[in-house]
Amino acid sequence: MYDKGAGMSQQLERIGQRLGNYQLVRLLGEGGFAEVYLGEHLHLKTQAAVKLLHTRLSHDDIEGFRREAQVIAQLIHPHIVRVLDFGVEGNAPYLVMDFAPYGTLRNRHPKGARVPLYYVTAYVRQVADALYYAHSQRLIHRDIKPENMLVGRNSEILLSDFGIALASQSSSYQNTRDVAGTIAYMAPEQIQAHPRPASDQYALGIVVYEWLTGNRPFQGTYTEIAVKHTMVPPPPLREQLLDISQSVEDVVMRALQKDPRQRFEDVHTFAIALEQASFNPNYRVAPGPGILSNWGSTPAQPQPPAGNQYGIQPPLQQPNGQPFQPYSQYNTQVIPPANSAPPVVSGPQPLSTHSRIMPSGQPPLQAPRRISRRALLAGGAIAAVAGGAAWLAATHGLPGSSNSPQRSGTPTTSFNPGGSNASTPGSTSTATSSGTGSALVTYQGHSDYIWAVDWSPDGTNIVTCSSDGTAQVWNASTGEKLLSTRSHISPATSDDWAKAVRWSPNSKQILTGFQDGTAEIFDTVSRQKIASLSYDMPWTIEAVVWSPDGKYVVTGNFDNLAMVYSVATGKLLYTYTGHSDSINALAWSHDGMRIVSGSSDGTAQVWRFSDGKTQLIYKAHKSDVRSVSWSPDDSAIVSGGWDGIANIWDSVTGNTHLTYTKHTGGMVNATAWSRQGKYIASGGNDVNTHMWEAQSGNLIRTFYTYPIYGVAWSPDGSRIVTAGYNKLGQVWNAK
Numbered sequence: 001m002y003d004k005g006a007g008m009s010q011q012l013e014r015i016g017q018r019l020g021n022y023q024l025v026r027l028l029g030e031g032g033f034a035e036v037y038l039g040e041h042l043h044l045k046t047q048a049a050v051k052l053l054h055t056r057l058s059h060d061d062i063e064g065f066r067r068e069a070q071v072i073a074q075l076i077h078p079h080i081v082r083v084l085d086f087g088v089e090g091n092a093p094y095l096v097m098d099f100a101p102y103g104t105l106r107n108r109h110p111k112g113a114r115v116p117l118y119y120v121t122a123y124v125r126q127v128a129d130a131l132y133y134a135h136s137q138r139l140i141h142r143d144i145k146p147e148n149m150l151v152g153r154n155s156e157i158l159l160s161d162f163g164i165a166l167a168s169q170s171s172s173y174q175n176t177r178d179v180a181g182t183i184a185y186m187a188p189e190q191i192q193a194h195p196r197p198a199s200d201q202y203a204l205g206i207v208v209y210e211w212l213t214g215n216r217p218f219q220g221t222y223t224e225i226a227v228k229h230t231m232v233p234p235p236p237l238r239e240q241l242l243d244i245s246q247s248v249e250d251v252v253m254r255a256l257q258k259d260p261r262q263r264f265e266d267v268h269t270f271a272i273a274l275e276q277a278s279f280n281p282n283y284r285v286a287p288g289p290g291i292l293s294n295w296g297s298t299p300a301q302p303q304p305p306a307g308n309q310y311g312i313q314p315p316l317q318q319p320n321g322q323p324f325q326p327y328s329q330y331n332t333q334v335i336p337p338a339n340s341a342p343p344v345v346s347g348p349q350p351l352s353t354h355s356r357i358m359p360s361g362q363p364p365l366q367a368p369r370r371i372s373r374r375a376l377l378a379g380g381a382i383a384a385v386a387g388g389a390a391w392l393a394a395t396h397g398l399p400g401s402s403n404s405p406q407r408s409g410t411p412t413t414s415f416n417p418g419g420s421n422a423s424t425p426g427s428t429s430t431a432t433s434s435g436t437g438s439a440l441v442t443y444q445g446h447s448d449y450i451w452a453v454d455w456s457p458d459g460t461n462i463v464t465c466s467s468d469g470t471a472q473v474w475n476a477s478t479g480e481k482l483l484s485t486r487s488h489i490s491p492a493t494s495d496d497w498a499k500a501v502r503w504s505p506n507s508k509q510i511l512t513g514f515q516d517g518t519a520e521i522f523d524t525v526s527r528q529k530i531a532s533l534s535y536d537m538p539w540t541i542e543a544v545v546w547s548p549d550g551k552y553v554v555t556g557n558f559d560n561l562a563m564v565y566s567v568a569t570g571k572l573l574y575t576y577t578g579h580s581d582s583i584n585a586l587a588w589s590h591d592g593m594r595i596v597s598g599s600s601d602g603t604a605q606v607w608r609f610s611d612g613k614t615q616l617i618y619k620a621h622k623s624d625v626r627s628v629s630w631s632p633d634d635s636a637i638v639s640g641g642w643d644g645i646a647n648i649w650d651s652v653t654g655n656t657h658l659t660y661t662k663h664t665g666g667m668v669n670a671t672a673w674s675r676q677g678k679y680i681a682s683g684g685n686d687v688n689t690h691m692w693e694a695q696s697g698n699l700i701r702t703f704y705t706y707p708i709y710g711v712a713w714s715p716d717g718s719r720i721v722t723a724g725y726n727k728l729g730q731v732w733n734a735k
Contacts, residue, residue, distance in 0.1 A: 100150035128271035144203035198260035205255030443729035450723035465498035513541025556583030598625030640668030683708025
């Protein structure tokens with residue numbers, strides 16, 4: 001049994017010791033199974049994490065563990081911590097792994113903290129991707145929990161401790177007290193010593209439950225929790241989280257079924273289902289085969305899987321009986337079993353009929369897209385609304401043309417709350433809208449989702465930025481690509497997302513924010529990077545904005561901070577710290593005096609540029625604020641949020657003038673006020689973009705698109721550009 005009192009003195013003694021080629025520098029952390037030290041290679045002077053396991057292995061165990069450690073070391077995947085070396089010191093095995101400098105998701109979200117669904121889906125995609133790959137290698141993790149999810153150098157999530165999972169199965173390691181911290185995530189069949197890939201799905205479901213509610217479903221002693229996992233249904237999510245949709249709860253509860261056969265067919269399908277349910281609350285989860293109507297019923301006892309005590313399983317099979325086919329889009333090394341041909345690497349299999357997520361009354365979805373390596377902060381709620389224009393036409397009555405009368409661009413931005421045109425907050429006036437048949441220009445230069453779009457002030461060009469890692473400039477009239485740029489950090493990251501982009505006031509530079517935590521100013525004339533703005537922690541840049549005179553820029557990041565920089569020197573002038581969650585949107589008033597920031601903390605905040613002093617906190621949104629835009633005279637601001645509404649409010653008093661509620665997709669991701677002041681464009685997850693009157697809220701026109709993440713007006717107000725899920729930039733007639 002491990003003596004923690006004696007362990008403390010041993011930890012101090014180990015500092016400076018050598019394990020293999022590594023010298024232990026300092027203690028990084030300790031858990032029930034191991035101590036983790038920062039190690040430095042004696043010759044290369046590189047850093048690594050050295051995990052010294054508490055277990056003691058017999059001679060026979062050491063050789064078996066060595067063989068299994070060799071298997072783990074060959075797990076090569078962008079979301080799995082790479083094992084670099086293995087050894088045994090005094091019968092205690094140790095692993096040398098890549099060092100993840102930014103801690104764990106437990107550090108980022110302490111016990112009791114609720115995590116927004118937006119982040120949960122992004123985390124789950126990455127962890128599920130790693131597990132799906134590991135399962136394809138016939139390896140079960142067995143210890144899924146936030147403590148084993150590390151934050152990498154580029155903010156990606158890395159799954160760790162496959163080696164700990166193996167060590168815990170050693171016949172020489174039977175300390176129940178030390179594994180009590182893990183029992184909270186353990187599947188019923190694993191408690192009964194029959195783990196299988198679905199056990200990892202169950203554990204990930206428990207993690208999702210804890211992230212969303214702030215509590216694990218089962219509390220008590222080790223024995224009490226074990227009994228509850230086996231016999232007691234988890235409390236419904238909606239009892240603790242009133243604003244969660246029934247579809248999300250259904251997905252989580254299915255992953256937590258007692259019988260592993262009643263869960264999703266694999267962890268990848270679970271991740272896609274959670275993402276789709278997050279996207280649209282009207283999606284429903286079809287029940288799995290033999291689903292129990294009474295959660296308290298005793299499930300059929302699972303049979304012990306063939307294999308050995310270290311979790312190496314025979315080849316898995318899909319529900320259709322065909323051999324399990326791993327997938328990857330990363331050229332991930334796939335390790336074939338001995339004496340067999342290499343397995344086929346393919347795309348993910350279509351969801352089976354019993355696990356498919358379908359909008360009510362709609363045909364089944366097509367196979368989901370592959371999970372991306374850089375899913376962290378992806379904007380999690382992305383549904384596979386595939387099917388193209390025919391599907392849109394069938395489900396939305398896509399018209400072929402528009403007969404709307406031409407509208408003038410007369411500036412109208414002042415509001416009279418007591419006048420006849422004032423709308424009551426929470427409602428909008430009724431008007432007949434008309435749709436448009438086709439875009440004037442369609443730009444197809446990106447290979448992944450487009451997160452932001454902006455129109456150059458001179459009206460000639462458009463810039464878009466994407467998950468493919470690039471910001472691309474194209475001609476607004478012809479769609480011709482003019483240039484493409486990506487992050488210039490060294491070492492370069494080939495798939496680093498470009499999340500935010502804005503034109504400079506002189507239409508010559510673009511400011512792009514990247515997921516690697518840098519923002520770069522690129523000159524479109526000389527085609528050279530002219531400035532790089534970075535923070536000491538690589539938190540994703542979610543929003544960027546220029547000052548009207550072009551002398552300053554602001555970046556907003558995942559670490560809740562807005563950073564104000566001088567363009568001439570590239571120096572950080574000050575940091576705005578008023579938000580308690582990530583900053584998703586920024587806009588600078590036209591007079592240059594104020595900045596408004598929208599955040600996942602549910603607020604939009606107006607603050608003074610000169611000294612960063614907060615002047616107004618707007619709290620009318622019930623969820624993340626995703627977009628903000630000033631009226632031309634700076635008297636009002638429009639903000640869109642994940643509560644499904646767009647609000648127009650006074651920029652000085654914070655009084656809500658109008659609440660626009662005609663988006664039906666649950667999220668408004670983008671809003672933009674026309675420079676003439678009369679109209680607002682907004683887009684969201686209801687697969688269309690609206691053009692509506694700022695004064696009355698009357699819907700003027702609908703542009704049928706895919707889910708929209710970015711929208712911008714042409715300077716003359718005659719056109720609107722949209723971009724989003726379908727990887728296209730599309731220009732529409734707004735006359």
